[in-house]
Amino acid sequence: MSRYTAVKGMNDILPPDSLRWSRMEEDLRLLAARLNYQEIRTPVVESLELFQRGLGETSDVVQKEMYVFEDKNGNKLALKPEGTAGFKLALKPEGTAGVVRAFIEHSVGIEKPGPHKLFYIGPNFRYERPQKGRYRQFHQFGLEIFGDPTPEMDAELIYAASMILDHFKVKGEIRVNSIGCPACRPAYREKLIEYFRPKAEELCGDCRRRIDSNPLRLIDCKVDAPRDRWNDIPLITDHLCPQCASDFERLKKALAIFHVPFVVDPFIVRGLDYYVKTAFEITADTGGTQNAIAGGGRYDNLVAETGGAATPATGFAIGLERLLSVVPEDFYGMQPLAMGFALFDGGVADLVHLTKHLSHHPVRYMAEYTPRKFKNALQKANKLGARHIFIFGEDEVKNQQVLYKDLATGDQKTFGQHEVMAIVAMLMDKEIRK
RNA sequence: GUGGGUGUAGUUCAAUGGUAGAGCACCGGAUUGUGGUUCCGGCUGUUGUGGGUUCGAGUCCCAUUACCCACCCCA
Structure with missing residues (x-):
């Protein structure tokens, strides 16, 4: 605590x-x-x-x-x-x-x-x-x-x-x-008081006090449940x-x-x-x-x-x-998360570039700039509930590419680093189909 | 304001009055760039607080405090 x-x-x-x-x-x-x-x-x-x-x-x-x-x-x-x-x-x-x-x-x-x-x-x-x-x-x-x-x-x-x-x-x-x-209303109030006063003995302590101060609320009492006990209580709608x-x-x-x-x-x-x-x-x-x-x-x-x-x-x-x-639990769905990783120091700069580009679009994305092993990147993405991951490894950096993987389906694909619009379009498309 | 229940690890919970534990989570690992499963290792505590009883209290008693639920009333 x-x-x-x-x-x-x-x-x-x-x-x-x-x-x-x-x-x-x-x-x-x-x-x-x-x-x-x-x-x-x-x-x-x-x-x-x-x-x-x-x-x-x-x-x-x-x-x-x-x-x-x-x-x-x-x-x-x-x-x-x-x-x-x-x-x-x-x-x-x-x-x-x-x-x-x-x-x-x-x-x-x-x-x-x-x-x-x-x-x-x-x-x-x-x-x-x-x-x-x-x-x-x-x-x-x-x-x-x-x-x-x-x-x-x-x-x-x-x-x-x-x-x-x-x-x-x-x-x-x-x-x-x-x-x-x-x-x-005042006349109705009086009617209620007249109605309940003779029944005071049958009411709980709270209600006895309320007969004069607040007879309308008395009707709602859960202890006595007046509505269930008497069916001839005067109704406001009749007065x-x-x-x-x-x-x-x-x-x-x-x-x-x-x-x-x-x-x-x-x-x-x-x-x-x-x-x-x-x-x-x-x-x-x-x-x-x-x-x-x-x-x-x-x-x-x-x-x-x-x-x-x-x-x-x-x-x-x-x-x-x-x-x-x-409101039903699933009323609001959460947009799937996309994550970016670098596998070695040489991929970090490209990863930063990706972050910069994706930030201009309405996708939920975050990057981790500490290089990880491929397997660890996947593990981390899983733990955080991410669906889409982008990876910059040695091969990708060498070829000016980025590896994309869909963790839900296992599909993966390589994009050129300048194909940002294609990447965004793909993310948006998957979201709609979700 | 009144009544009841519960306080133990980050979290969910164990522990006939006799050395405080487990699952989950977290961190690391199971040789090369492919996850969810599995396996191994590691970390974590003023048992809400203060008194009392006892050789000894997480455990029993008293007080106090916090949360939860209910009454009153309301959204």
């Missing part, structure tokens, strides 16, 4: 995993571009207050999972007329709050008409006990749309999520719900106001037109306070119990609550660790 290790819950990404990561990120950017999402990059740190106000003071994330610290210039900032805003800082636990802040700060919604479609990709931080699929530094890719109130846009967003699943050959279940709005109910119908209709496979799950509850109306989650078998790979919904009031002009908005985020854990 080395003296220094990575901080708990924060992981190194090494080859070959790093290749899967960068390819996945590349694909996500391309997919986002198809529906005209443009990238936004916000800082990893924001003021603590932004998250407290945005995500909700009582949310678990804010209450116990934030990485909070004080800015060294805290005192100066505190002297600002606004008061102490900005004094305390936090590593971002999710992506939306910072995007909303930037959207407002730079008047994006004012300078051009909506919808404004943005995507982000990057690290987030939550102070939780790590377990399979849950880490203190984790990464998300998210889409956010500002300035469009329609349920059809929600449907398009969910469609984008399903495109991502399809692209990566992931089998996920898309579950949608409407969680109402400030006009209808929506006319506007929410109508929007929910439009959402489902549009999803059907997009051919997005989904199920209605009236028990979906989002963990953050800002969601209204459309809420959805995507689950998949990640090998652990953390099977939610993506989630999102509409947040029409957040921009105004953060200090901007009233702007309807909707968005979702996908957890990249979790996504990658369900």
Whole structure:
């Protein structure tokens, strides 16, 4: 064990995993571009207050999972007329709050008409006990749309999520719900409280406490499994106001037109306070119990609550660790490796030349400049998993040639040293046929 | 924050309380410029850390720490 290790819950990404990561990120950017999402990059740190106000003071994330610290210039900032805003800082636990802040700060919604479609990709931080699929530094890719109130846009967003699943050959279940709005949710909440209060004795300790504080989440309790025990639990979908109910119908209709496979799950509850109306989650078998790979919904009031002009908005985020854990192992193939060797000191200069020439082409190649015996060169290439090797021995150098051998088939061939294009063409051809 | 499991070589794992080992990996070799297999040789340890019990602790006890899994919650 080395003296220094990575901080708990924060992981190194090494080859070959790093290749899967960068390819996945590349694909996500391309997919986002198809529906005209443009990238936004916000800082990893924001003021603590932004998250407290945005995500909700009582949310678990804010209450116990934030990485909070004080800015060294805290005192100066505190002297600002606004008061102490900005004094305390936090590593971002999710992506939306910072995007909303930037959207407002730079008047994006004012300078051009909506919808404004943005995507982000990057690290987030939550102070939780790590377990399979849950880490203190984790990464998300998210889409956010500002300035469009329609349920059809929600449907398009969910469609984008399903495109991502399809692209990566992931089998996920898309579950949608409407969680109402400030006009209808409070009444539903009361109904739930009324429903569960008489049953308090039958609930676990956690749930008894949650009856009043968070009855919606109580439904998800795994200890009591309320959904299995009672089939007459009031459903939000039966208590929506006319506007929410109508929007929910439009959402489902549009999803059907997009051919997005989904199920209605009236028990979906989002963990953050800002969601209204459309809420959805995507689950998949990640090998652990953390099977939610993506989630999102509409947040029409957040921009105004953060200090901007009233702007309807909707968005979702996908957890990249979790996504990658369900992307098929062989989804990304590795380009075969080519290697170059010299058999004696006199071949090294020619080997350097080959490296120089091949470096201009998109082949995966590396050389070893310490001369080796023929047999050792083959052994080494094998150990490194190389397929193509180029050899400069005495005969080759004398004739201005290079010996090529395909370690997979055993074929070999001699090229003139100036036939670089022929060599590259051959490598590319083999790659396509692979 | 709560519970459970595991810490021994680079790695995966052994070792009735009695001298810490094996496979893999790595390095070298099996006579001339043809590999993967095989064979031979070599290298590697504060047994996570600190106490305690014992003639003697990798092994038993206590504490501590790290990782893993699960709860809570979420991506």
